[in-house]
Amino acid sequence: MRITGVDITPVAFADPPLLNAVGVHQPYALRAIVQVRTDSGYTGLGETYADRAHLERLRLVADAVTGLDVFALNAMFTAAARALAGQTGSDGHGLTGMITESGTVDRVFSPFEVACLDIQGKALGRPVSDLLGGAVRHAVPFSAYLFYKWDGHPGSEPDEWGAALDPDGIVAQARKMVDGYGFTAIKLKGGVFAPDLEVEAVRALREAFPETPLRLDPNAAWTPQTSIKVAHALDGVLEYLEDPTPDIPGMAEVAREAPMPLATNMCVVSFDHLKPAVLADAVGVVLSDHHYWGGLHRSKLLSGICDTFGMGLSMHSNSHLGISLAAMVHLAAATPNLTYACDTHWPWKTEDLVEPGVLSFVDGSVAVPTTPGLGVELDTDALARLHEQYLRCGIRDRDDTAYMQTIDPTYERRKPRW
Numbered sequence: 001m002r003i004t005g006v007d008i009t010p011v012a013f014a015d016p017p018l019l020n021a022v023g024v025h026q027p028y029a030l031r032a033i034v035q036v037r038t039d040s041g042y043t044g045l046g047e048t049y050a051d052r053a054h055l056e057r058l059r060l061v062a063d064a065v066t067g068l069d070v071f072a073l074n075a076m077f078t079a080a081a082r083a084l085a086g087q088t089g090s091d092g093h094g095l096t097g098m099i100t101e102s103g104t105v106d107r108v109f110s111p112f113e114v115a116c117l118d119i120q121g122k123a124l125g126r127p128v129s130d131l132l133g134g135a136v137r138h139a140v141p142f143s144a145y146l147f148y149k150w151d152g153h154p155g156s157e158p159d160e161w162g163a164a165l166d167p168d169g170i171v172a173q174a175r176k177m178v179d180g181y182g183f184t185a186i187k188l189k190g191g192v193f194a195p196d197l198e199v200e201a202v203r204a205l206r207e208a209f210p211e212t213p214l215r216l217d218p219n220a221a222w223t224p225q226t227s228i229k230v231a232h233a234l235d236g237v238l239e240y241l242e243d244p245t246p247d248i249p250g251m252a253e254v255a256r257e258a259p260m261p262l263a264t265n266m267c268v269v270s271f272d273h274l275k276p277a278v279l280a281d282a283v284g285v286v287l288s289d290h291h292y293w294g295g296l297h298r299s300k301l302l303s304g305i306c307d308t309f310g311m312g313l314s315m316h317s318n319s320h321l322g323i324s325l326a327a328m329v330h331l332a333a334a335t336p337n338l339t340y341a342c343d344t345h346w347p348w349k350t351e352d353l354v355e356p357g358v359l360s361f362v363d364g365s366v367a368v369p370t371t372p373g374l375g376v377e378l379d380t381d382a383l384a385r386l387h388e389q390y391l392r393c394g395i396r397d398r399d400d401t402a403y404m405q406t407i408d409p410t411y412e413r414r415k416p417r418w
């Protein structure tokens with residue numbers, strides 16, 4: 001089954017004004033849909049980022065893998081690495097930590113690997129989770145993902161979520177999300193207001209949800225000293241504290257004092273970071289993300305390394321659509337040591353391009369699809385519509401800081417800020 005061609009389609013979907021440590025989400029989030037075609041008639045789906053430089057790299061790798069067999073994932077990875085030799089992506093929006101040369105290959109290779117697994121599964125009549133060793137759970141639990149936010153983008157109507165700018169607003173948002181989806185863990189995206197105010201919001205969540213595991217993620221907005229203070233203030237309240245401070249040495253300094261585990265999707269984002277992080281004992285939990293750990297097989301490699309070195313495993317999410325959710329669910333289902341509820345931005349979107357019905361949340365979990373491949377079908381009309389939206393919206397790179405500066409020209413990106 002040889003790859004005969006690859007279609008890469010950038011799309012844009014509406015995104016609310018979610019606040020974070022570097023600014024605010026733009027009115028549209030970007031994704032690229034990767035469709036791998038084969039001489040067998042099967043087509044596979046992948047989903048990834050769509051910033052300009054990433055799109056160019058995807059095109060290079062699309063050419064490099066054309067002609068290869070869909071089971072030859074090792075040869076495909078080598079071809080991708082060769083096509084991208086010497087290139088290092090940059091984390092323009094500042095939320096995913098340092099990208100290395102090998103991490104760049106992993107990021108670009110990932111959607112091709114997912115699409116080939118989709119094809120392999122379709123050809124064999126087996127779900128992708130079976131290709132990863134088999135599901136160890138029938139449904140994958142996710143966490144509610146709360147954001148401070150405005151009631152709408154400036155100049156637009158308020159969205160269905162309304163504003164959340166204080167502890168009451170955050171608790172109300174949590175109620176709506178938990179009522180709608182049944183989530184059994186809650187994460188608050190912090191780094192927006194002074195740490196004391198965010199501690200108050202977490203305490204309000206604890207009061208409103210006495211039994212629910214809670215997490216706080218300020219995306220490295222704090223110094224190690226501030227992080228240690230917050231960690232003590234939330235002793236017994238958080239199941240983990242995510243990326244309080246930048247970089248491995250800073251995280252290690254906080255980890256020595258913090259009463260709870262530190263988690264990361266910023267200081268350990270590629271295989272190069274694992275050895276220094278382990279040696280420094282900097283993190284207790286790694287948030288895996290197949291979009292930047294090189295796909296599903298390489299994410300399983302990460303899970304083995306975490307297991308070996310006694311680190312926990314959770315899962316990170318950016319704004320994403322249904323193809324990504326399907327891949328996340330198959331991976332999480334087939335990763336025994338992924339024991340935390342996974343992150344997802346799913347509730348924040350109002351548009352998608354997979355046929356509805358397969359991926360739905362019951363009691364905070366998504367049932368693992370059992371049909372061949374990823375189990376999701378592309379709605380080609382929706383793909384065309386979201387591509388049109390991409391062409392019209394004018395956004396070509398994610399830049400939460402620049403968008404914030406159009407609203408508040410005095411806003412500056414600072415890491416750490418407090």
Ligand SMILES: O=C([O-])[C@@H](O)[C@@H](O)[C@H](O)[C@@H](O)C(=O)[O-]
Binds near residue numbers: 019096
């Ligand atoms: O979407 C956001 O604003 C998040 O901050 C996201 O970009 C992060 O990568 C992510 O969710 C995280 O856990 O750090």
Ligand SMILES: [Mg+2]
Binds near residue numbers: 217265
């Ligand atoms: Mg994070």
